[in-house]
Each structure stands twice: as C-alpha cells, then as structure tokens.
Amino acid sequence: MNKFKFYKLGFWILLILNLGLIAFFLLSPPPHQRGKGSHQGSAKKMLHLDEQQNDQFLNLVKKHKEKINLIQQNQADELKKVFKIAMNDSKTKDYKLDSIIQKHERLEGSKIIETIAHFEDVKSILNNDQIPHFETFIHHVIQHITNDKGIKNK
Numbered sequence: 358m359n360k361f362k363f364y365k366l367g368f369w370i371l372l373i374l375n376l377g378l379i380a381f382f383l384l385s386p387p388p389h390q391r392g393k394g395s396h397q398g399s400a401k402k403m404l405h406l407d408e409q410q411n412d413q414f415l416n417l418v419k420k421h422k423e424k425i426n427l428i429q430q431n432q433a434d435e436l437k438k439v440f441k442i443a444m445n446d447s448k449t450k451d452y453k454l455d456s457i458i459q460k461h462e463r464l465e466g467s468k469i470i471e472t473i474a475h476f477e478d479v480k481s482i483l484n485n486d487q488i489p490h491f492e493t494f495i496h497h498v499i500q501h502i503t504n505d506k507g508i509k510n511k
Contacts, residue, residue, distance in 0.1 A: 399497070400414060401414070403493060403494045403497065404490050404494050405486075405487050405490060406482075406487070410483070413482045414482060417478050417479055417482070421472070421475040421478075424471050425471060428467055428468050428471065429468075431464055432461055432464045435457050435460055435464065438457050439457050439458065439461075472502075476498075479491075479494075
C-alpha cells in the first residue's frame with residue numbers, strides 16, 4: 358500500500374469517526390438539567406396537587422428559598438470573616454474563629470429547622486388522600502438536597 362492510499366484510508370476513517378461523534382451528540386438526549394424549578398412540576402405530580410394547592414406549594418417554595426438564601430448569605434459573610442481573621446496574626450484570633458464557627462454552625466442548624474418547617478407547611482396543604490404520597494415526596498427531596506442517588510423509600 359503506497360502512502361497516498363494509506364492517507365486516503367486514514368482520512369475516510371477519521372471523517373467517519375468525526376461524523377459519528379457529531380451525530381452522537383446531536384441525536385442523544387440532553388443530560389438531566391438541575392435548573393430553577395426542576396422539581397416543582399414533579400412535586401405536583403407526585404403529591405397529586407390541584408391548581409390551588411400547586412399555587413400554595415409554589416408560594417411556600419418561594420418563601421423557603423428566600424429564607425435559605427438569606428441564611429446562606431449570612432454564612433458566606435461569616436466565612437469571609439473567618440478567612441480574614443485567619444490571615445491576621447492577632448492574639449484573639451482563636452477566640453474570634455471559634456465564635457464565628459459556632460455562629461456558622463447555628464446558621465447551618467437553622468437551615469435544617471427551616472427545611473423541616475417547610476416540609477410541615479407543604480404537608481399542611483395536602484388533603485387526606487394525598488398524605489400517603491408525602492413520604493415518597495420527602496425521600497425524593499432528600500435525595501435532591503443531599504445529591505444521594507442511593508436513598509431508598511423505606
């Protein structure tokens with residue numbers, strides 16, 4: 358086989374591989390996107406919410422997100438303080454760090470408390486026939502929160 362035939366064969370093989378890759382990316386379904394409101398529609402289906410309940414649910418979600426965002430902003434502010442103090446050679450550095458870390462832990466605890474209260478608020482808008490679906494919903498939400506695909510409904 359001479360050089361020309363070798364290069365020609367290589368060209369066609371690479372062209373076919375490239376076209377195959379392009380076809381693969383264009384024809385395959387897009388990856389699951391975790392965007393804004395990605396679980397709100399599934400909550401409506403999962404809990405069998407009517408339109409009024411869904412509106413209440415969306416309002417609860419909005420309020421919960423606002424509370425969590427505020428707590429996370431406070432945590433970020435405290436974290437900035439930690440690194441600022443850590444870079445200084447102050448005699449009171451350890452005391453200040455402990456104080457800020459304790460506040461950060463309290464804020465983390467308040468996120469958990471707010472989330473539990475949110476779950477209770479969601480449960481309060483359900484009818485008796487929707488309550489059995491609530492546990493499945495909670496397991497789904499916990500998987501989402503913890504990024505754990507291995508949690509099973511028990």
